[in-house]
Amino acid sequence: MPANSPSSNAQPPPPVRRHLYTWLIPLITVVLVIAAVVGGLYLQATRFPGEEGLPVADDVEGGAELYARYCATCHGDRGQGTAMFPPVVNTDWVVGDKDRLILVTLHGLTGPIEVRGELYDFDYGMPAFEDRLSDEQLASVLTHIRTSWGNEASPITSEEVAALRQEYEGRTTPWRDEEL
Numbered sequence: 001m002p003a004n005s006p007s008s009n010a011q012p013p014p015p016v017r018r019h020l021y022t023w024l025i026p027l028i029t030v031v032l033v034i035a036a037v038v039g040g041l042y043l044q045a046t047r048f049p050g051e052e053g054l055p056v057a058d059d060v061e062g063g064a065e066l067y068a069r070y071c072a073t074c075h076g077d078r079g080q081g082t083a084m085f086p087p088v089v090n091t092d093w094v095v096g097d098k099d100r101l102i103l104v105t106l107h108g109l110t111g112p113i114e115v116r117g118e119l120y121d122f123d124y125g126m127p128a129f130e131d132r133l134s135d136e137q138l139a140s141v142l143t144h145i146r147t148s149w150g151n152e153a154s155p156i157t158s159e160e161v162a163a164l165r166q167e168y169e170g171r172t173t174p175w176r177d178e179e180l
């Protein structure tokens with residue numbers, strides 16, 4: 001057979017493994033993209049109702065403004081409550097024990113509670129504000145609700161909020177009435 005015949009010059013067929021990589025990498029990419037989209041949709045679906053669109057607080061200091069931004073959607077613009085959610089005017093939760101009020105706002109509240117003689121029972125109730133509002137902002141908004149619309153309770157300081165935030169650091173679940 002002559003040395004330059006086509007058969008002796010022919011390259012060996014590319015190894016099978018190279019074919020494997022040409023489809024494996026796009027396949028992994030597609031699977032990752034699908035996982036990211038499904039994961040994103042799941043996270044969105046499990047958010048608290050009414051939480052969407054609330055801006056992260058950094059520049060708002062006044063209690064009234066904080067209340068309007070973070071609480072009024074659910075508790076009414078003057079604390080009167082909404083069709084679904086309880087009022088914050090003249091409720092024992094607001095004008096009563098300070099620690100309980102701070103903890104409820106830091107970590108959220110779920111399960112059956114009584115507000116002004118009415119029963120409320122939510123699986124996903126009050127959202128946690130621990131990661132969204134600073135000690136100063138929480139003190140400010142809680143002082144606002146304790147002293148507005150006819151409520152006449154003592155103010156809450158940022159030191160009081162800071163102490164409870166630290167004491168219950170790492171708590172990731174909302175409170176239930178029977179724990180408080």
Ligand code: HEC
Pocket residue numbers: 048049050051067070071072073074075085086087088091092093094101104105109110111112113115120121122124125126127129141142145
């Ligand atoms: C997404 C709706 C929602 C938002 C926003 C919200 N809450 Fe609530 N809140 C609830 C629900 C629901 C309950 C009742 C929870 C339960 O039944 O266990 C509740 C309960 C409470 C209570 C105890 C009961 C009462 O009415 O006195 C206080 C106090 C309270 N929220 C304060 C606040 C403050 C302060 C803010 C803003 C920083 C706020 N909430 C934002 C839904 C909300």
